[in-house]
Amino acid sequence: xxxxxxxxxxxxxxxxxxxxxxxxxxxxxxxxxxxxxxxxxxxxxxxxxxxxxxxxxxxxxxxxxxxxxxxxxxxxxxxxxxxxxxxxxxxxxxxxxxxxxxxxxxxxxxxxxxxxxxxxxxxxxxxxxxxxxxxxxxxxxxxxxxxxxxxxxxxxxxxxxxxxxxxxxxxxxxxxxxxxxxxxxxxxxxxxxxxxxxxxxxxxxxxxxxxxxxxxxxxxxxxxxxxxxxxxxxxxxxxxxxxxxxxxxxxxxxxxxxxxxxxxxxxxxxxxxxxxxxxxxxxxxxxxxxxxxx
Numbered sequence: 669x670x671x672x673x674x675x676x677x678x679x680x681x682x683x684x685x686x687x688x689x690x691x692x693x694x695x696x697x698x699x700x701x702x703x704x705x706x707x708x709x710x711x712x713x714x715x716x717x718x719x720x721x722x723x724x725x726x727x728x729x730x731x732x733x734x735x736x737x738x739x740x741x742x743x744x745x746x747x748x749x750x751x752x753x754x755x756x757x758x759x760x761x762x763x764x765x766x767x768x769x770x771x772x773x774x775x776x777x778x779x780x781x782x783x784x785x786x787x788x789x790x791x792x793x794x795x796x797x798x799x800x801x802x803x804x805x806x807x808x809x810x811x812x813x814x815x816x817x818x819x820x821x822x823x824x825x826x827x828x829x830x831x832x833x834x835x836x837x838x839x840x841x842x843x844x845x846x847x848x849x850x851x852x853x854x855x856x857x858x859x860x861x862x863x864x865x866x867x868x869x870x871x872x873x874x875x876x877x878x879x880x881x882x883x884x885x886x887x888x889x890x891x892x893x894x895x896x897x898x899x900x901x902x903x904x905x906x907x908x909x910x911x912x913x914x915x916x917x918x919x920x921x922x923x924x925x926x927x928x929x930x931x932x933x934x935x936x937x938x939x940x941x942x943x944x945x946x947x948x949x950x951x952x953x954x955x956x957x958x959x960x961x962x
Contacts, residue, residue: 671820671845671865671872672760672790673701673736673803680705680728680758682749683740684716692764692807693719693738699804704732725749725756738796738805739763746792747772754784762805763791763856773854780856789856795826795848808833808846816842817871819955822862823878824851824885825906828948832876832904835952841959844872851880859889867897874900874958876951877942881907882928890936900958901942904951905933 679696683689684706694717697703705728706716712723722728725737737758741749746765753761761780773792780787790797796806801815812830814837821836821843823829829848836843847862849855859877866872875897879886886905893901908930937944945954 671799671862671869672788672797672847673799673805673845675700675702675802677702677736677760677803677805678732678734679703679736679738679805680707680725680732680734681719681738681740682707682725682753683742684708684719684721685711685714686740688764689740690716692740695810696738696804696806699810700801701803701805704734725753725758729756729758734758736760736805737762739765739791741765743767743769747776750776750789750792751779754780754787758787760805761787761789761856762794762796763789764794764796764806765791766793768792768852770853773852777854777856790847791850791852791856793852794850794855795829797845797847799845800843806848808848812837813846814840814842817844818842818873818959819876820844820862820866820869820872820874821846821876821878822859822866823848823876824880825878826850828878828904828906831948832878832951835949836876836955839952839956841952841955844869851882853883859885860892863889863892863897867899872899874902874955876955877901877903878948879903879905879933881905881930881933884928886933887936890933890940890942893937893942894940901937902951902955902958903937903942903944904946904948905930905937905944906948908946
């Protein structure tokens with residue numbers, strides 16, 4: 669079983685005719701993902717390396733049966749693209765776009781919640797989701813992922829998503845699915861959403877969770893781990909040395925008003941029974957130890 673995506677997922681790339689959309693859309697297709705359509709208003713009737721392009725997501729869905737969308741639309745139009753995908757009945761919208769204004773993110777999030785209850789949003793400002801050997805939706809390098817499970821990965825940090833995959837693969841530990849949820853203040857899919865899916869997935873035996881400073885999502889996830897999970901979690905929290913008031917990496921990673929610091933997040937995760945490492949290069953070796961435990 670895969671989390672969120674598998675070989676049957678049919679993908680439309682919004683912004684396929686742009687440089688980023690084309691590059692990553694074709695890389696995803698080369699990985700084995702069923703990229704069946706692109707969408708760029710005004711470019712309908714053209715194609716990108718044999719992938720048909722439509723003017724609207726609704727047209728692409730009607731013609732190809734696409735059920736997932738990958739958004740590479742520039743920031744000024746990304747929220748509208750997300751809402752358009754929801755209106756077209758897309759089940760999973762993966763928004764890669766960075767720099768979307770916060771009010772646009774909030775508007776798109778609440779629009780989907782009110783009007784498109786069957787649509788899950790991943791992102792924005794995320795690397796996407798990969799189920800190694802099955803499908804890749806986003807910008808995660810498939811070369812560093814290893815099929816075969818048994819570890820799921822969920823991360824706020826894009827770069828550390830790749831680090832976790834690399835460390836696991838170096839240890840010969842395969843991954844079921846790796847989800848980069850993004851670090852913006854209004855993520856469509858959060859830690860608890862992914863932890864719940866991993867807990868229910870029979871192929872996933874353990875989970876790596878990567879948090880960072882800012883907000884309280886990690887503390888909420890720790891409570892979920894303590895109350896709802898019986899699978900081991902290896903965790904890392906980035907930003908231990910970040911000074912208060914200084915943004916680290918992206919909009920969600922900022923400590924303010926005495927809240928959102930790494931120490932409290934680490935303490936909450938440890939109290940919940942998670943195995944917390946203080947260096948991301950230790951994620952793979954610690955997971956190997958956890959999996960070896962009886």
